[in-house]
Amino acid sequence: MRLSARNQIPARVTSINAGEAIANVELDANGTRLVASITVEAVRELGLAEGTEVIAVIKASEVILATAD
Amino acid sequence: MRLSARNQIPARVTSINAGEAIANVELDANGTRLVASITVEAVRELGLAEGTEVIAVIKASEVILATAD
Amino acid sequence: MRLSARNQIPARVTSINAGEAIANVELDANGTRLVASITVEAVRELGLAEGTEVIAVIKASEVILATAD
């Protein structure tokens, strides 16, 4: 499967904080901390757990750029 | 300024492909290629050009996770 | 590849309206018209053209619900 999404960052799950509907999945991407908020259903279906290797996929239109003043 | 957005990735602008309304800004984040689609107005106001240091800011709710099957 | 995104709709490309940075890709999903705005780079890399079979992938957090009043 190939995706139109331009941002695909390899990472590893470091922790999961799950509520009833949404879980925050914390990732380590080569030293950079990332967080993905996804449904608890997706956590279960993908079998995500500490140590799982994933790709963080982000559309180019979702990225904001910031500059130091 | 502090942001609620959980994903803040330091990167450097490598190229800008600008249309009339939107520009695709290509970034290098420590070896990972990223792309941000932002308004041409923002490119101009932030003074973005090849080599500019930026932070790619992404809300946790915008991140999709993928696993190899 | 498996995705956390909960919405995955099979569709066929019916037309592409490309600008310099972004292209609007029109889809037919079993009779429902869909439109995806993606980068022109993605159109090229995925080899999208009239008739290409695709999956429209949408995170659950991006879906708004409307009811008739």
Add this chain to the structure above:
Amino acid sequence: MRLSARNQIPARVTSINAGEAIANVELDANGTRLVASITVEAVRELGLAEGTEVIAVIKASEVILATAD
């Protein structure tokens, strides 16, 4: 009310999994399963329940395309 959002998919609520802040609303769109994560406040205000007819509204910029390969 007319909306700029290009994707408007008629569907029916099949189940609601509500947490404290967010609810995942499962939909059937003519045989395709969809999920919308919305606030519990919106579920209450729109009176959503199993069987409610809704429109799933999605901006074109939120749609990722995937191809087999």
Add this chain to the structure above:
Amino acid sequence: MRLSARNQIPARVTSINAGEAIANVELDANGTRLVASITVEAVRELGLAEGTEVIAVIKASEVILATAD
């Protein structure tokens, strides 16, 4: 039509900068400047022009909060 989206801001169109695929629509919301990037198709179908009264609709999950500091 009622929407699950929690943010609905009345505004007036002040200018439109249209490219081939996407247009940036500039709004005045009671003195606050807003910008919406939407498809040129939507601009045409909604008949948007300088002076048109609109509602800017934004999902709660799309809002980032920033604090000074």
Add this chain to the structure above:
Amino acid sequence: MRLSARNQIPARVTSINAGEAIANVELDANGTRLVASITVEAVRELGLAEGTEVIAVIKASEVILATAD
């Protein structure tokens, strides 16, 4: 820090409804009610509470326009 995001609306926190993973933060923006769904981690790190002054930051690509029919 300067942001590419075109929509930056000053507001004040009026209430916070927190679940396990996500909190809905209710805002007053000069009389307009806004809601932001953010991670509970962000609420804690930014020290958000009733009365906190914030900026609601929204990308132009996340804004849908609606017109009265």
